[in-house]
Amino acid sequence: MNKIINIAKDFSSAPAGRYRIHGNYTGEVFREDFLLPALLNDQIDTVEIILDGLDGIGASFWDEAFGEMVRSKKISLSTLMQKLKLICHDDPTLIPTINSILEEAKGETK
Amino acid sequence: MKKLTIKHKIYLLRRAKKILHRREHRKKTPYKKLYYKKIIAPKILNLDNEDTLRFFNDIRANSDDIRCLLYVDFKGIESITPGSALVFASELNRMSIIRGRRNRLKVIDFHKWNTNIKFLLRDMGMFELLNIPNIPKDFLNAEYNSDIRFFKFISGDSINGEKPKEYREVIKQVISGVPNEKKLQIAITEAMDNALYHGYPDDFIENSKLKEKMWWLSASLNKNENTLNFMFFDQGIGIPKSLPKVYPNLFGKMLSLFDPDDHIIEVATKAGKSSTGKRHRGKGLPQIIDYVQSYNKNGYVRITSGKGTYTITKKINTGIEKRSYLNKYDIQGTLIEWQLEL
Numbered sequence: 347m348n349k350i351i352n353i354a355k356d357f358s359s360a361p362a363g364r365y366r367i368h369g370n371y372t373g374e375v376f377r378e379d380f381l382l383p384a385l386l387n388d389q390i391d392t393v394e395i396i397l398d399g400l401d402g403i404g405a406s407f408w409d410e411a412f413g414e415m416v417r418s419k420k421i422s423l424s425t426l427m428q429k430l431k432l433i434c435h436d437d438p439t440l441i442p443t444i445n446s447i448l449e450e451a452k453g454e455t456k
Numbered sequence: 457m458k459k460l461t462i463k464h465k466i467y468l469l470r471r472a473k474k475i476l477h478r479r480e481h482r483k484k485t486p487y488k489k490l491y492y493k494k495i496i497a498p499k500i501l502n503l504d505n506e507d508t509l510r511f512f513n514d515i516r517a518n519s520d521d522i523r524c525l526l527y528v529d530f531k532g533i534e535s536i537t538p539g540s541a542l543v544f545a546s547e548l549n550r551m552s553i554i555r556g557r558r559n560r561l562k563v564i565d566f567h568k569w570n571t572n573i574k575f576l577l578r579d580m581g582m583f584e585l586l587n588i589p590n591i592p593k594d595f596l597n598a599e600y601n602s603d604i605r606f607f608k609f610i611s612g613d614s615i616n617g618e619k620p621k622e623y624r625e626v627i628k629q630v631i632s633g634v635p636n637e638k639k640l641q642i643a644i645t646e647a648m649d650n651a652l653y654h655g656y657p658d659d660f661i662e663n664s665k666l667k668e669k670m671w672w673l674s675a676s677l678n679k680n681e682n683t684l685n686f687m688f689f690d691q692g693i694g695i696p697k698s699l700p701k702v703y704p705n706l707f708g709k710m711l712s713l714f715d716p717d718d719h720i721i722e723v724a725t726k727a728g729k730s731s732t733g734k735r736h737r738g739k740g741l742p743q744i745i746d747y748v749q750s751y752n753k754n755g756y757v758r759i760t761s762g763k764g765t766y767t768i769t770k771k772i773n774t775g776i777e778k779r780s781y782l783n784k785y786d787i788q789g790t791l792i793e794w795q796l797e798l
Binding site: 358359360361362363364365367368370371372383401402404405407409 | 616618640641
């Protein structure tokens with residue numbers, strides 16, 4: 347089964363910041379309420395994250411949403427890489443940004 | 457009259473004793489007298505001018521004390537820069553929050569104010585948002601054309617990406633487009649994140665009269681110079697004092713002990729990889745600067761925090777120039793100003 351999460355439509359078109367205590371649309375909220383439940387669900391094979399239609403988003407949001415998922419080790423790296431699929435048509439820099447955040451986080455957990 | 461029983465007499469005696477004892481041991485709290493203080497605004501409100509920073513320090517010191525009947529004299533103000541206007545608005549906003557509705561600010565000698573200043577402050581939303589009650593209604597609706605246009609400032613106490621997004625739409629009603637909108641959104645939301653995460657630590661909030669972790673955002677347009685400015689301010693601990701908390705290693709401690717504030721700001725804009733070992737940290741300030749550095753025309757970003765100021769100027773002909781200096785007074789927060797040539 348596939349799960350599609352369109353950040354702009356399902357979450358916010360202008361998410362920002364790291365922690366839940368600082369706002370309703372921060373990286374921690376997206377990770378804990380959207381990403382992890384989908385990725386940890388055994389019945390879901392692929393989680394497609396659609397990155398289109400987003401405003402400018404700072405490194406703190408991406409890092410808290412994706413990087414912290416790796417650092418916190420709540421999900422194994424192999425499962426993450428196997429299940430996560432990033433899709434973006436309108437900003438060619440977004441997928442490389444998230445990939446480099448995941449790589450950095452991998453480096454920090456070693 | 458009914459004769460008192462012995463039991464009732466004992467009761468009355470005991471009660472009288474208790475009352476006397478209470479009166480004798482009642483804590484005598486000293487009577488706190490209200491006092492009056494007049495602060496005169498300088499002619500030129502500009503953060504490069506030490507009188508301006510001293511003026512803001514005076515307002516903060518007296519506005520935090522609710523016994524102080526504060527009178528701020530605006531009559532002498534002849535010019536006001538966009539950055540100092542936002543700091544000024546935030547100080548008045550802080551005063552009205554701390555003092556509550558009972559101590560609402562009032563405007564006096566309005567007719568003696570400089571006309572240009574009156575309209576700039578009106579456009580900035582100073583009277584409206586601070587809920588100042590006695591402004592003449594015809595003035596609020598009057599038309600005024602000036603080379604400099606201030607946009608209404610907005611404020612908040614959380615990270616909300618929708619707010620700068622909506623703010624851009626307001627500006628786009630006046631100018632055809634805001635340059636590099638996505639990078640601006642990143643710069644402002646990272647400034648919000650820095651303010652809330654690093655700017656207001658728990659011990660700071662505990663000792664502060666203002667309990668909310670607030671930020672203020674404004675913009676201005678200079679038609680003569682064809683420039684657009686954005687300003688973001690928080691009244692937090694400031695970058696020089698927050699750096700040892702962000703980097704609690706030897707690097708952070710040494711830096712805060714021995715380096716002047718302007719140098720600490722400069723280092724913070726480059727920090728991250730080298731200083732903490734945690735590579736995912738310290739990317740906020742570089743992204744704040746990137747808005748101007750990646751712009752394809754002239755511009756600058758200036759960060760004033762604590763007593764330091766650090767400016768990066770981008771000139772298409774000569775490249776990037778960096779300048780830092782120390783101010784005599786603390787700005788009591790962090791102000792980030794972006795200027796872009798349109």
